[in-house]
Amino acid sequence: MNPGSDVTLRDVARASGCSVSTVSRVLSGSRPVGADAARRVREAAERLGYRPNQVARALRSRSTATVGLVLPQITNPFYPALVRELTHVLDERGRAVLLADCDDDPGTEAARIEALLARQVDALLVVPVDEERSRTAVAAAAGRVPLVLLDRSCGPGIADLVAVDNTAGMALVLDHLAARGRTRPCYIGADGTNSAAAERRAAYEVGAAALGAPPRLALGDFSAAWGRAAVDRLWNRESGPEPDALVCGNDLIALGALQRLRQLGVDVPGRTVVTGFDDIPPADLADPAVTTVRQPVRDIAVEAVRLLEQRLDDPAAFPCRTVRLAPQLVIRASTEPGDHPAHGTGDTAPSAPGPTGGTAPAPRSPDSPSASHSSKAAQ
Amino acid sequence: MNPGSDVTLRDVARASGCSVSTVSRVLSGSRPVGADAARRVREAAERLGYRPNQVARALRSRSTATVGLVLPQITNPFYPALVRELTHVLDERGRAVLLADCDDDPGTEAARIEALLARQVDALLVVPVDEERSRTAVAAAAGRVPLVLLDRSCGPGIADLVAVDNTAGMALVLDHLAARGRTRPCYIGADGTNSAAAERRAAYEVGAAALGAPPRLALGDFSAAWGRAAVDRLWNRESGPEPDALVCGNDLIALGALQRLRQLGVDVPGRTVVTGFDDIPPADLADPAVTTVRQPVRDIAVEAVRLLEQRLDDPAAFPCRTVRLAPQLVIRASTEPGDHPAHGTGDTAPSAPGPTGGTAPAPRSPDSPSASHSSKAAQ
């Protein structure tokens, strides 16, 4: 009772009275085959419980139908949702995912990428640890195999990139604050050297200046601990006027800040409002729930895979493309005094979906998230 | 500059003036080789940038050095930390991880397992979706390849299991509550049919009865939404006396409950205390931070890999083993009125580390094939 344990093509061939070639043709559909033989083969395969050996197939066809997914830190709560969508999209296409976690270290990242390449992955999806220190490893990998960067860039011209439009997201936040009459905002973000940190920071500076708000930044890292520390610094010391809005670089910072504000007895959203970025699951669990910028995770995954497969189909490289996807403002209790159900999430969506004008040599704007006009993209 | 792109053993052989066999022997160390030839081979390999093709290696040696990791839902915030530890431990052993997400559906789970087996994974690590509906797929897979269950069981005698000792964890919670003089607890848990849900529920019932507390259960699922709903039910309706302690089946439930309690103006931990289970990251971010039972995630990963490799080494099957690891109570503000720093996490650890009784071999015993004797929850 161990069907399919070690049944090979040869066994099926013998059992069906055909040759190995014929069996392969029937089962992989690589060439039409006579109806009669086809039936015999299929019967035999079924009866013996034949399962094609993907390793052998990969060796011969030079394609493993496997992609490597390289993350800086899977414990960052933004990534699980991304991983989920990516695995599902790829799985639909018959591809498996080799996962690698880098512990936020560029050295580890380089090693993992190397290991994945040795395993002959067909392509790589990488969220680089650092904009600069990841560059050489990423560039080298991109020379060997199709590679798409996710969420964070790695310098221009290195590889395709799919990411949320951080600038647009920050603008949504600032518009929202302006509409609520907040005039003394402070940005609590990360001085990290990954591109998301830099873009959000820059977008805040530009946007705040446009609103006539005083430029005020507190920079640490993307952690809840830093959110707490930043609040301590802003409230305990005499460091200028008390902010009436804390614009946080991501949700972890916002959650930490919120926790400390409560402990200090500062009313949110009355005395100060707080916003986050990413819309990680716990953002909705805090009290008050955090107003934040939701990333279009599903679209990011779909778009990334689309780019990947284009490159797979046509190794003759396109120029590097950048796709920026529009985020969505999710207004919750941390900026809205009103009663928020806090059940189904009273999300509001004043922003348009679809890709926004980004950088890059004209992304295929028209057909991004849903339209399936994909692949043909000339060349 | 494209070194190492397609360099094969043959190329190295030619360049070093040796035969393919010799090169293979030098590089894989499968047999001693003359010092002179070895040097020439290594030089040539280095110079050409040779990288062994793992696919070919796998085909010939019948081992891919790859394990499949099957999760019910990677977006469940408990899993990322587990995935992290597993990938690190396996990576140290030169093994890669093929990740599969099941969307909490047993059918999908079966399909993913099948796909991983077709890819010739050396072994499987599975957190089963459901104790019963996952059984046939898991049992079938366990017949083909070494398989270790994680976190949740799947019926007795199916496969090795490594999990936290849920019973001990619940006992820690109940002791803590008793020490704080709480006498009207209520359990908010899941009626799901995975073993963790069942074990925690059963442990609560037994433990609460032993303390003389009235048996009171509210069962839904392992989500924050259910935590909120349960609180509504307990506070809004006239359904018995108001609980002075909410023992939640996991942290998500606790976070949802906490959020609703605050909205209702119920003081925590004054009027009622709240506990969780798992110690997921946001448990420390809530306010008050949640007292919870921390799973020894690192140990679970190490132990699981140890079991896996034992089976890999010796296909002559041991009997099924179950390893239960001791959890740790983490006391935070949701049960302690005192001032909790909420910075570095004022964790307390009144429980002993290491595996607990009830089952299983000592963690360090190299090859004690001690009998499986899984916990009572297993039918």
Add this chain to the structure above:
DNA sequence: GGGCGGTGGGAAAACGTTCTCCCACGACTT
């Protein structure tokens, strides 16, 4: 000086597919 272990190395057979040739045969064209 003729066996005889031990050592270092090469040729070639796997591993289980896919894919390129090549052949046989019938049905058309000329």
Add this chain to the structure above:
DNA sequence: AAGTCGTGGGAGAACGTTTTCCCACCGCCC
């Protein structure tokens, strides 16, 4: 009636390793 397709099928060469043979050589002991 002789070519020329098109179609269905088989033999066998890849793919890049590991591993099993087998040979040549060296020094050693009887």
